[in-house]
Amino acid sequence: MRWAALAALGVLIALPAVVGSYTLTVLIFVFFYAYLGQAWNIVGGYAGQLSVGHAAFVGIGAYTAAMLSLGAGLTPWLGMFVGGALSAALGAVIGYLGFRFGLRGFYFVLLTVAFAEICRIVALNTEAIGGAQGLYITFTGNPRQFQFPDNRAYYYIALGLMLAATAVVWTIERKRFGIYLTAIREDEDACQALGVDTFKYKMLAMVVSSFLTGVGGTFYAFYLFSLQPNTVFGIPLSVEIVIRPIVGGAGTLGGPILGSFILSPLAELSRFYFARGGWSGAHLIVYGGLLILVVLFLPQGAYPYLRRLLARRA
Amino acid sequence: MRVINFAHGDMMVWGMYLAWLLATRLGIDPYLGFVGCAAALFVVGLVVQRGLVDRIVDAPHEMQILLMLGVALVLENGALLAFGPEPQRVRSALTLSTFWLGPLFVDVARLVTFAVAVALSLALYLFLFGTDLGRTIRAAADNAYGALVIGADVRRVYAVAFGIGAACVGAAGALVSPFLPFQPSAGLAASVTSFNIVIIGGMGSLLGAFVGGLLVSVAESLGAVFLAPSLKELVSFSLLILILLFRPAGLFGRRAG
Numbered sequence: 001m002r003w004a005a006l007a008a009l010g011v012l013i014a015l016p017a018v019v020g021s022y023t024l025t026v027l028i029f030v031f032f033y034a035y036l037g038q039a040w041n042i043v044g045g046y047a048g049q050l051s052v053g054h055a056a057f058v059g060i061g062a063y064t065a066a067m068l069s070l071g072a073g074l075t076p077w078l079g080m081f082v083g084g085a086l087s088a089a090l091g092a093v094i095g096y097l098g099f100r101f102g103l104r105g106f107y108f109v110l111l112t113v114a115f116a117e118i119c120r121i122v123a124l125n126t127e128a129i130g131g132a133q134g135l136y137i138t139f140t141g142n143p144r145q146f147q148f149p150d151n152r153a154y155y156y157i158a159l160g161l162m163l164a165a166t167a168v169v170w171t172i173e174r175k176r177f178g179i180y181l182t183a184i185r186e187d188e189d190a191c192q193a194l195g196v197d198t199f200k201y202k203m204l205a206m207v208v209s210s211f212l213t214g215v216g217g218t219f220y221a222f223y224l225f226s227l228q229p230n231t232v233f234g235i236p237l238s239v240e241i242v243i244r245p246i247v248g249g250a251g252t253l254g255g256p257i258l259g260s261f262i263l264s265p266l267a268e269l270s271r272f273y274f275a276r277g278g279w280s281g282a283h284l285i286v287y288g289g290l291l292i293l294v295v296l297f298l299p300q301g302a303y304p305y306l307r308r309l310l311a312r313r314a
Numbered sequence: 315m316r317v318i319n320f321a322h323g324d325m326m327v328w329g330m331y332l333a334w335l336l337a338t339r340l341g342i343d344p345y346l347g348f349v350g351c352a353a354a355l356f357v358v359g360l361v362v363q364r365g366l367v368d369r370i371v372d373a374p375h376e377m378q379i380l381l382m383l384g385v386a387l388v389l390e391n392g393a394l395l396a397f398g399p400e401p402q403r404v405r406s407a408l409t410l411s412t413f414w415l416g417p418l419f420v421d422v423a424r425l426v427t428f429a430v431a432v433a434l435s436l437a438l439y440l441f442l443f444g445t446d447l448g449r450t451i452r453a454a455a456d457n458a459y460g461a462l463v464i465g466a467d468v469r470r471v472y473a474v475a476f477g478i479g480a481a482c483v484g485a486a487g488a489l490v491s492p493f494l495p496f497q498p499s500a501g502l503a504a505s506v507t508s509f510n511i512v513i514i515g516g517m518g519s520l521l522g523a524f525v526g527g528l529l530v531s532v533a534e535s536l537g538a539v540f541l542a543p544s545l546k547e548l549v550s551f552s553l554l555i556l557i558l559l560f561r562p563a564g565l566f567g568r569r570a571g
Contacts, residue, residue, distance in 0.1 A: 050376045101559045105375045106318045110509055111558055114551045117506070121548045132544075235502055239383065246380060285395065288387025295381040296369055 012159060016152045024151050030264040031158035032219060037244035037256030038165035039212035043205040044242065045250035046169075046178060048185025050105070053094070053112030055237035056119045057087035057210045061217020062232050063123065066135050069145060076146035080218035087214025088207045090115070095206035099199050104188075113235065120233030134228035137221065146222040154223055161219060162257065165212055169253055172208075181205055185251065213241075236284070243287055247294050249301025258303045263287065320382035321362070323504025324389035325355055325480050329487025330404070330496045331397055337404045344404050345426060348488035352481040359480025363473045386505065393498035406492040427489045434485060438478070439520050451475045455518060483508075510554045516564025525565060529553070 016024060036058065043049050061083030068074040068082060097103075098111050124132050141149040148154060172178040180201045183191040192198045221227055231237065248259025270283040298305055319325075329351045336347035362385055370377055406423060442448035454461040454471045462468050487496075507530070515526025530550045537549035557564060 048376070050379065097555070097559055101562070103558060103562065106379060107513075107558055107562055109318075109379060110513060111555065113506065114554050114558075118548060118551050118555075121545060121551070125542060125544055235506075239387070242380075283391075284387045285391035288384045288389075288391065291380060291384030291387065292366060295373075295377050295384065296366065299370075299373060299377055 009163075016155050021151055024155050026265060026268050028151070028154050028158045028223070029268075030260050031155075031162040032216065032223075033240060033244055033264055034257045034260035035158070035161040035165045035219075036213060036216050036241045037248070037260055038162065038169055039209050039216065040241050041169060041209075041245045041250060041256050042172065042181075042212075043202075043209040045245050045252070045255065046172070046181040046185065047202055047205040048181075048251070049098070049202060049206070050109050050242075051094075051112040051206075051209075052109050052235070052238050052242060053114075053116035054210075054213050054241045055233050055235070056090060056112075056116035057213035058217040058220055058237060058241075059116075059119055059123065059227075059229070059232035060087045060090060061214030062221035062227050063129055063135070063217070064214075065146075065218035066137055066221045066227060067129060070135070070137065075144050076218050076222055077144070080146075080215045083217050084211040084214040087217070088211035090119075091206045091210025092203065094210075095203045099202045099206075113238075116233055116235070116238060120229050123229035123233055130227070132229065134226060135221075136227075137225045139225060146218065154219075157219065161216065166253065166257065168208070168212065173253060177201060177204065182251065239284075239287070243291060245301075247290060247302060249303030249305075252301065252303045254307075255301050255303040258306070259301070262302065263290070266290075318379050318382060318509075319476075319479065320379065320505055321386040321389050321501075322479075322483055322508050323506070324386050324393070324501030325358065326483045326487035326504050327393055327496060327498060327501040328358070328389060329355055329484035330491040330494075331393055331402070332484070333488035333491045334397075334402050334404045337406070344406050344488050344491050345430075348430070348485045351488040352485040355484025356477040356481035358484075359477040360473050362480075363476035364469075367476070368469060368472070386501065390498050390501045393501070397498065399497055399499070401495040401497045403495045404491040421493070423492045427492075430489055431486065434482060435520070435524060438482065441478075442520065447471070447474065507550070510550050513554060513562075513564055514557045516566035519564065519566040522564050522566030529565075 012027075015027070019027075036054070040051065040054050044051050044054075061080065064083035064086050065076045065079035068079040069076050074082075094112060094115050098108050103111055123129060129135060137147075139147060141147050143153070172181070180191070180196050180198075183194075183196065184198050184202060188198055217232070220232065244259035244263050245256040246259070247263060248257065249255030266286055267283045270286045294301065329348075332351040332354055333344040333347050336342040336350060337344055342350070366381060366385065367378060370381060440448075442452055450461065450466045450471050451474070453464075454466055454468050455475070458468050461471070511526040511530050512523055513526075514529060515522030515524070530553070533549045533553055534546040538546040541548070
């Protein structure tokens with residue numbers, strides 16, 4: 001397994017030398033969504049707290065870094081951590097309310113959705129950050145402003161982000177923290193009865209997860225150069241974030257990555273196919289169908305299934 | 315029943331499109347066509363419950379939320395494929411007729427929709443509390459195992475209940491289609507609004523849903539007047555968060571899930 005992972009990594013590092021710019025763009029989105037999925041995985045997968053409001057953290061991270069860069073001239077390389085910190089603060093608020101008041105399952109889902117929607121509405125109505133028109137970042141190609149004329153730079157940054165998040169999750173998995181999170185997901189009451197401070201660990205998971213997601217917002221802003229409240233804070237982005245780890249395998253290290261490698265190209269293909277018929281956005285029908293199939297037939301996700309398959313072969 | 319139907323709003327949008335199809339292709343007024351829409355959505359609900367939700371009743375609750383999210387995505391984008399993204403509106407004979415009731419300016423279409431909605435809610439109430447099947451549904455919702463023990467076919471009851479829910483929302487979609495322009499992407503927002511209403515009113519309570527609906531609409535209208543029209547949802551989401559925190563069972567619910 002380890003050798004396969006290293007070999008795959010080698011291929012990914014060498015790939016920009018061979019493939020064209022379109023494939024590169026697709027791969028950038030694969031990495032980026034794998035990164036966001038991995039960040040979500042900490043609280044949604046390992047701790048089992050289903051958040052459908054992670055777009056809020058992307059949006060806050062993106063807007064913070066963009067506003068700091070546009071308004072104060074602060075480089076996004078630092079702004080991304082400010083954005084991450086603000087996202088973590090919101091994550092802490094949502095986590096505190098949700099966990100202190102004991103909201104579980106659907107109630108927690110609704111709480112996260114409500115917060116993301118409130119962020120969206122506030123952003124839509126705040127003229128200082130562009131209101132409904134959103135923010136546009138002028139392209140200068142200056143690396144110090146997180147702008148690169150060469151697509152390959154974004155490729156390596158996105159790859160780096162994905163690896164960094166995976167390293168974080170790998171570390172968590174190995175620590176007592178990760179074991180506590182899994183225990184909380186499997187049976188929170190029993191876990192608490194054994195003396196684990198479940199509130200503390202759920203909070204920690206939420207804060208780490210929202211911080212990472214917020215940092216990802218900076219990449220979003222400075223790769224796409226435009227921010228609209230409806231896209232960065234909207235429920236569809238939250239669904240994009242949630243669906244990859246679920247399909248790949250929530251609560252597993254490889255799940256979000258595998259899920260992203262399955263879904264992003266699939267979305268791209270169906271988008272291409274449907275766009276020719278003039279049906280933009282209809283690629284989501286593929287997501288829906290896949291989500292239904294995974295829930296019915298592979299509730300653990302694709303990654304554990306693949307591992308078992310490989311283990312049986314060997 | 316505690317099945318969280320993320321596809322609720324999308325089913326409403328399908329009800330609207332069916333009304334639109336009936337009106338444009340067959341010339342049936344939506345105020346008659348809503349019966350057909352309700353019947354069609356009843357079948358959709360039955361199929362979704364029997365074919366999908368039923369298979370994972372024993373799985374964790376989260377799986378079922380995700381499943382319905384998948385159904386919602388398929389329904390919403392199915393509508394997008396079938397009807398395109400342009401907003402539509404159904405013409406009804408009643409759309410333009412209005413009258414003055416003393417100082418009040420009354421829109422006949424809205425009045426009829428209101429009357430039918432109240433009648434349907436009453437019928438649902440009578441059904442749930444007055445008939446055997448209705449009582450069985452409430453029993454199964456309250457305690458599925460207990461209902462099974464006393465001989466109720468819980469799977470069938472669930473399917474019927476889900477179908478009725480879908481039929482109601484299909485009828486609702488058809489009934490508001492004459493004055494509410496709609497497009498496929500409206501489904502998600504409608505789902506979220508109905509969750510707001512149900513949570514605020516109290517899950518599993520008809521009266522709660524009624525009062526929650528009134529409360530959310532009035533709060534949003536007041537928000538639109540006193541803050542800004544685009545901020546009206548802010549009011550209902552804030553209300554939702556407060557209810558979630560301090561009274562998760564809702565105003566008229568009996569217990570939190």
